[in-house]
Amino acid sequence: MSHSTAALTEADRLMTICNSCRYCEGLCAVFPAMEMQRAFSDGDLNHLANLCHGCGACYHDCQFAPPHEFAVNLPQSLARVRSKSYGHYAWPAAARPIFDKHGLALALGCTVFFALFLLGFIAAHAPGVIWSAHLEAGRFYALMPHGAMVAVFGAAFLWMLVAVFMGARAFWKDCGARDLGAGDHLRASHDAARLTYLDGGGMGCFNEDDAPTDRRRMWHHLVFYGFLLCLASTSLATLYHYGFDAKAPYAWWQLPPLLGIAGGIGLVIGCLGLLRAKAARLGALKAQEFRGMEYGFIAILLLTGASGLALRAAGHTPALGSLLALHLGAVLTFFLTLPYGKFVHGLYRYLALARYARDRRHGGGTS
Template identity: 75%
Template sequence: MSHSTPALTEADRLMTVCNSCRYCEGLCAVFPAMELKRSFSDGDLNHLANLCHNCGACYHDCQFTPPHEFAVNVPGTLAQVRTESYAHYAWPKAARPLFARHGTALAIGMTLITALFILGFVALNEPGALLTAHLDDTRFYAMMPHEAMIALFGAAFLWMLLAVFMGARAFWRDAGTPQVGATDHAQATRDAAQLRYLDGGGMGCFNEDEQPTDRRRLWHHFTFYGFLLCFAATSLATVYHYVFGWHAPYAWHSGPALLGIAGGIGLVIGPIGLLSAKRSRMQELGASGFRGMEVGFILRLRVTGGSGLALRVLGETPLLGPLLALHLGAVLTFFLSMPYGKFVHGLYRYLALSRHARDMRRHHGSI
């Protein structure tokens, strides 16, 4: 079968090699999924690539990795295919180049947006309000009314949802559209929540060498659950605001604040671990050409979480205004860039896991 990119062509070659070996069958979901087919479309390969968690076990277990002439490198090749798949399915098409230049786009966007917030705070309020908001009863709403925040962030959020949905739909359709049931989603949710396949088949993952000593699963849990806690904090605050009429700012021991603090800590610790693991990682195992996207995503999470925490700690000082601009800038950049960066990996992997759960249920009765 002919393929649209060199990475997909190489992935197809490797799947033929792996399908005639199958020694790695017990390591993760990719190889059992591969065994269901003898030829692979671009969509099939993108599905397999998003199923791969890049634990690295098959690279060290394979008897045919370089320098062997068969040159089998499944995690590295699938990482390339996976990363390119994010761009391939992105909506609108005009935004696809953003993936390869993600780091630059992110830096420019974040600076611009934060600057605009500062300008807006200054232009729409009394001069000097930027540094005196901490004295106002309404705190940050003194600089930007609640309704304005809702309107701006609501619009950005809806755009993000639409763009992410369109991309995910294209990804899903490309490998066929099977009937995925509730049990499959339950299975996929469990697998994603535990990062079941980020453990080298039970031995642990590999990062800098052939020792299974990698901690990425832990760092990812900090990051992911930190993110979820922050999301929960915002959601709870929305309920407080609209249902109970309790308005921000909230005391540090309130529900939204506690969730936000815990989440913020996760979003600071997790990304530090992930970044450090990425730095020491064997180059062979990763994709090339997308470092800005990978690092940018992690850094952005950190800036978002970090600025939120700083806002909480320094909210009673003249820094409130600038920090608010930074935090809102970070969050808005985050929303706007979500469909065009590493964020989609979570969604695509979830979709791949649910498709896999369904395929395994259908072919083997269980997973």
């Protein structure tokens, strides 16, 4: 079968070898899913690539890995296909190439740009209180009116939702199956929430020192649940504002700040752990050309979490205006870049797991 990119052609070659060998079938979901297929379309390969967690176990176990002439390096090949899939399905098409190589520079550049822009807005809107707003009740809105915040961030959030939905729809059209049942979603939710297949069949992920560890799963969990707690905090604050007429900022012991602080700590520790895990990762497993996108994704999550915690800790000082601008700049960058970076991997992996659950129920293959 011919494919649209060299990365997909290489993945197809490796799938054909692995499908004959099958030595690794107990390691993760990729191998049993592969065994249900005889031939692989572009969509099938993107599905398999998004099932892979890149733990490296199959590279370590493979008798056909380089320097063998078959040169089987499945984690790297699937990482390449997976990373390309984020751009391939992104919406609108014009935004696709942005994040491949320049993700880190873009994340940091946009955060600084938006933070300076918002600082300028604050200076123009509230020149008299920019260094003293921390003394006022309802101090965030002394710097930036609530209506302006809702307009800017509501529009960015809606854009993000539409773009992510369109990307996921394109992915599903190409890689999915029509007859998903509730049980398939339950199974996929369970496996996604537990990161069931991230541990290389129980050993953990492989690193430079050849000693597998399970820490990567822990860092992923801290980031994922930290993000969900931050989302819960913002949603609850919105309910307080509109439902109970209680305006931010809230006392530290109230639920929105407690959830936000716990989520921010999870994001910061998880992101630092992921950066460390990336540095320790075996070089042969990496798809180096996408490292800008990978680091950009972690950097923007780290900045969002750290600036939110700093705002909480120093919001009663004259630094309030600058910290608010930095935090809002990071959040705005996060919303606008999310559909074009690695963040979508969580959603695509969920969809790949749902198809895997469905294929197992049907005994293999799409229809």
